[in-house]
Amino acid sequence: MMKQFFDLKAKHPDAIMLFRCGDFYETYSEDAVAASEILGITLTKRANGQAKSVEMAGFPHHALDTYLPKLIRAGRRVAICDQLEDPKLAKKLVKRGITELVTPGVAINDNVLSYKENNFLAAVHFGKNVCGVAFLDISTGEFLTAEGAPEYIDKLLNNFGPKEVLFERGKRGMFEGNFGNKFFTFELDDWVFNETSAREKLLKHFGTHSLKGFGVEHLHNGIIASGAILQYLDMTQHYQTNHIKALARLEEDRYVRLDKFTVRSLELMGSMNEGGTSLLDIIDHTISPMGARLLKRWMVFPLKDVKPINERLDVVEFFFREPEFKDFIEEKLHLIGDLERIISKAVVGRISPREVVQLKVALQAIEPIKTACLHASDASLNRIGGLLNPCESIRDKIACEIKNDPPLLVNKGGVIADGVNEELDELRRISYSGKDYLLQIQQREIEQTGIPSLKIAYNNVFGYYIEVRNAHKDKVPAEWIRKQTLVNAERYITQELKEYEEKILGAEDKILSLETKLYNELVASLMDYTEAIQVNANQIAQLDCLLSFANVAKANRYIRPVIADDDVLDIKQGRHPVIEKQLPLGESYIANDVYLDTETQQIIIITGPNMAGKSALLRQTALITLMAQIGCFVPAESAHIGLVDKIFTRVGASDNISVGESTFMVEMNEAADILNNLSARSLVLFDELGRGTSTYDGISIAWAIVEYIHEHKKAHARTLFATHYHELNDMEAQFKRIKNYNVSVKEVDNKVIFLRKLVRGGSEHSFGIHVAKMAGMPKSIVNRADEILHQLEEENRQEGISSKPKPASKKQASSDGIQLSFFQLDDPVLCQIRDEILHLDVNNLTPIEALNKLNEIKKIVRGK
Numbered sequence: 001m002m003k004q005f006f007d008l009k010a011k012h013p014d015a016i017m018l019f020r021c022g023d024f025y026e027t028y029s030e031d032a033v034a035a036s037e038i039l040g041i042t043l044t045k046r047a048n049g050q051a052k053s054v055e056m057a058g059f060p061h062h063a064l065d066t067y068l069p070k071l072i073r074a075g076r077r078v079a080i081c082d083q084l085e086d087p088k089l090a091k092k093l094v095k096r097g098i099t100e101l102v103t104p105g106v107a108i109n110d111n112v113l114s115y116k117e118n119n120f121l122a123a124v125h126f127g128k129n130v131c132g133v134a135f136l137d138i139s140t141g142e143f144l145t146a147e148g149a150p151e152y153i154d155k156l157l158n159n160f161g162p163k164e165v166l167f168e169r170g171k172r173g174m175f176e177g178n179f180g181n182k183f184f185t186f187e188l189d190d191w192v193f194n195e196t197s198a199r200e201k202l203l204k205h206f207g208t209h210s211l212k213g214f215g216v217e218h219l220h221n222g223i224i225a226s227g228a229i230l231q232y233l234d235m236t237q238h239y240q241t242n243h244i245k246a247l248a249r250l251e252e253d254r255y256v257r258l259d260k261f262t263v264r265s266l267e268l269m270g271s272m273n274e275g276g277t278s279l280l281d282i283i284d285h286t287i288s289p290m291g292a293r294l295l296k297r298w299m300v301f302p303l304k305d306v307k308p309i310n311e312r313l314d315v316v317e318f319f320f321r322e323p324e325f326k327d328f329i330e331e332k333l334h335l336i337g338d339l340e341r342i343i344s345k346a347v348v349g350r351i352s353p354r355e356v357v358q359l360k361v362a363l364q365a366i367e368p369i370k371t372a373c374l375h376a377s378d379a380s381l382n383r384i385g386g387l388l389n390p391c392e393s394i395r396d397k398i399a400c401e402i403k404n405d406p407p408l409l410v411n412k413g414g415v416i417a418d419g420v421n422e423e424l425d426e427l428r429r430i431s432y433s434g435k436d437y438l439l440q441i442q443q444r445e446i447e448q449t450g451i452p453s454l455k456i457a458y459n460n461v462f463g464y465y466i467e468v469r470n471a472h473k474d475k476v477p478a479e480w481i482r483k484q485t486l487v488n489a490e491r492y493i494t495q496e497l498k499e500y501e502e503k504i505l506g507a508e509d510k511i512l513s514l515e516t517k518l519y520n521e522l523v524a525s526l527m528d529y530t531e532a533i534q535v536n537a538n539q540i541a542q543l544d545c546l547l548s549f550a551n552v553a554k555a556n557r558y559i560r561p562v563i564a565d566d567d568v569l570d571i572k573q574g575r576h577p578v579i580e581k582q583l584p585l586g587e588s589y590i591a592n593d594v595y596l597d598t599e600t601q602q603i604i605i606i607t608g609p610n611m612a613g614k615s616a617l618l619r620q621t622a623l624i625t626l627m628a629q630i631g632c633f634v635p636a637e638s639a640h641i642g643l644v645d646k647i648f649t650r651v652g653a654s655d656n657i658s659v660g661e662s663t664f665m666v667e668m669n670e671a672a673d674i675l676n677n678l679s680a681r682s683l684v685l686f687d688e689l690g691r692g693t694s695t696y697d698g699i700s701i702a703w704a705i706v707e708y709i710h711e712h713k714k715a716h717a718r719t720l721f722a723t724h725y726h727e728l729n730d731m732e733a734q735f736k737r738i739k740n741y742n743v744s745v746k747e748v749d750n751k752v753i754f755l756r757k758l759v760r761g762g763s764e765h766s767f768g769i770h771v772a773k774m775a776g777m778p779k780s781i782v783n784r785a786d787e788i789l790h791q792l793e794e795e796n797r798q799e800g801i802s803s804k805p806k807p808a809s810k811k812q813a814s815s816d817g818i819q820l821s822f823f824q825l826d827d828p829v830l831c832q833i834r835d836e837i838l839h840l841d842v843n844n845l846t847p848i849e850a851l852n853k854l855n856e857i858k859k860i861v862r863g864k
């Protein structure tokens with residue numbers, strides 16, 4: 001058996017092999033060590049013939065659904081090796097084979113999947129000039145491809161968040177150089193990435209002569225990536241793929257460009273702080289899993305055409321205007337479940353009887369939704385109504401053939417309804433009446449033998465038996481055959497019992513196999529409806545998202561934005577959708593107006609103290625624009641959104657030290673990306689650009705960047721620029737479309753009150769020291785900082801900002817017990833220490849030398 005194990009294991013050396021042995025899945029050798037760690041199961045050893053003993057760890061086969069997901073979530077690939085023949089019939093070693101290779105990207109199991117998330121597998125192909133990418137979610141059948149520059153592919157990878165990415169063996173350096181090392185990856189042989197075989201694979205799968213119908217014919221690299229995905233499904237033994245009905249092209253120019261920094265810094269899908277709230281958390285009130293998954297997609301693919309955006313807004317408004325209609329759809333949506341994954345499960349042959357019933361319930365709910373949408377006075381709803389298909393015949397077939405509350409598994413029986421199949425009904429009659437008959441025999445024997453406690457029961461060893469307690473043993477008739485002796489009783493069988501047993505058990509076996517056959521036939525007939533049900537799932541998902549928008553708008557007082565094909569961004573009394581929900585009780589969010597266009601007010605320089613609300617204002621402007629362009633109402637009193645085609649944000653500092661880049665380097669990289677890709681319809685947000693370097697460098701870079709955006713020949717990108725460099729306020733006088741604003745505060749009795757209102761004009765102070773005080777900084781430091789600040793301001797007035805702070809006054813230093821500037825005191829010992837330190841070449845000092853030096857310094861101090 002171990003030889004069989006090692007032979008099979010050699011086929012997938014990188015996967016943990018679950019090797020079926022009787023009622024257990026066993027793992028051996030290093031797999032066992034890994035499995036026991038991940039699953040927390042006991043690691044044992046077993047003798048392995050002549051060889052040294054081998055580690056093993058296993059779990060009962062019925063616990064596969066519990067343990068498999070844990071292995072996958074731990075980022076492991078798992079080969080499931082099953083017994084291919086009935087062990088009872090096998091003469092020698094049971095035949096075994098790998099029946100499935102489960103990997104993070106190819107998972108169908110409910111316990112692995114998260115219902116609000118797609119589970120994408122991606123493949124990337126590096127072409128000569130461009131990259132191709134493909135995404136497949138085998139649990140929903142969605143298959144997409146695109147090609148473009150590595151930056152675009154990187155953006156898609158970030159937006160789709162695949163659970164596994166395939167690429168060509170030997171190209172790890174190229175892959176990680178472009179896309180980082182955060183993805184779970186798998187390398188495939190180079191022959192997989194070949195256009196001819198990829199194309200053939202796709203044509204064979206779709207049964208078409210060309211790929212023109214999918215609009216991907218010309219995407220040579222996308223086709224290679226898509227072919228690699230199908231190839232991988234074969235390799236992992238996923239052959240039932242009929243639910244993958246089409247390959248869709250992701251069109252770069254249809255959606256607003258959001259780079260990955262923007263998705264992250266605007267906290268669209270997840271907060272940058274653990275446990276924090278994202279925009280998605282606020283606006284996702286979807287009911288169905290399909291809706292939740294679609295909403296995630298909408299968030300990162302905002303539209304940039306007026307018509308489709310208005311179509312979505314129209315539906316949201318309709319829900320708003322017609323609360324009865326909304327409530328009706330809402331109630332029905334609760335009945336739908338995960339239609340999209342259920343139909344995929346039917347195709348791969350893993351649909352449970354309960355899911356078949358769920359499918360019926362969903363189709364029953366779709367009928368009234370369809371009717372209501374068709375009768376609504378809104379063109380988009382009519383279109384959705386037109387596309388919904390209640391699939392009456394299959395729905396009615398399920399209703400008539402499957403019991404309403406079936407067990408989870410077919411092999412438990414009781415799945416097929418009565419009256420569907422005559423033979424089944426007859427067998428059930430025999431089985432039930434047989435059981436009745438047993439009761440009759442029991443009664444009769446009690447009377448005939450005079451043993452009142454006699455009872456008929458069943459066990460797996462010798463079937464039906466009569467049990468008689470010892471007290472009545474002597475009354476047992478001679479023809480009964482004794483089978484077992486217990487402490488208090490004896491068990492007997494009789495000829496009559498045996499005959500009935502055969503009839504009943506035979507009937508039960510037949511019932512199970514007949515039910516399974518009928519069930520499988522029904523599941524097979526579901527295949528004809530795959531496409532219609534996928535369309536239903538998609539339309540329901542859209543309705544669900546729009547309904548969610550309506551509910552969120554109502555709950556949070558959002559309004560419908562005006563979407564226009566112009567370059568005016570005019571938000572009146574806008575609010576930050578996330579912060580406004582998180583303010584402490586009693587505090588309310590201060591709304592602000594923001595106006596930008598390309599003629600009069602293209603760039604706003606926002607100054608203001610720390611904590612005033614500059615970042616909040618920047619982000620809310622981008623979020624309101626983005627929400628509007630996904631078809632959602634927005635937190636404002638009114639909003640005119642001149643369509644934006646790219647949203648760029650350079651917000652906050654994010655370190656990328658792991659890839660060898662400093663904070664400032666990252667900042668400059670991101671800024672360079674923005675400036676190289678500006679368009680006339682871009683919305684640009686810069687928050688505290690340049691703060692990662694010295695003040696002079698920072699101001700110069702910030703100034704030059706703002707100037708560049710203002711002077712750009714082709715693109716007057718609308719820009720919000722929040723900064724602490726008050727010097728930038730001078731730009732207003734020199735550049736026509738730059739305007740200064742500040743987020744106002746009031747100083748009362750040396751205290752700062754944040755008014756959080758955006759007002760015209762620059763501001764002078766940052767009140768950074770005030771904020772440090774609020775944060776609980778030691779008093780001595782706050783006082784000292786104040787002192788240095790005044791001094792710098794004083795000197796600055798005379799000679800600019802280059803002068804250094806003077807030493808602290810002696811009074812200050814001694815009163816707080818901290819000698820901040822002790823090296824400048826006239827103590828010869830301290831001066832000696834200072835000189836020792838100054839002469840150290842820290843870069844070439846070994847740790848031992850450093851310790852010795854410290855010791856020497858200690859001696860100097862002691863000597864004193």
Ligand SMILES: Nc1ncnc2c1ncn2[C@@H]1O[C@H](COP(=O)(O)OP(=O)(O)OP(=O)(O)O)[C@@H](O)[C@H]1O
Pocket residue numbers: 579588589590591608609610611612613614615616617756
């Ligand atoms: N309009 C507002 N109404 C109510 N509270 C607000 C508003 N804007 C910001 N805040 C609160 O003030 C906090 C600080 O805001 P924000 O981070 O935008 O300040 P900032 O001016 O960017 O500060 P810094 O310059 O230090 O980065 C926010 O976390 C939020 O809680």
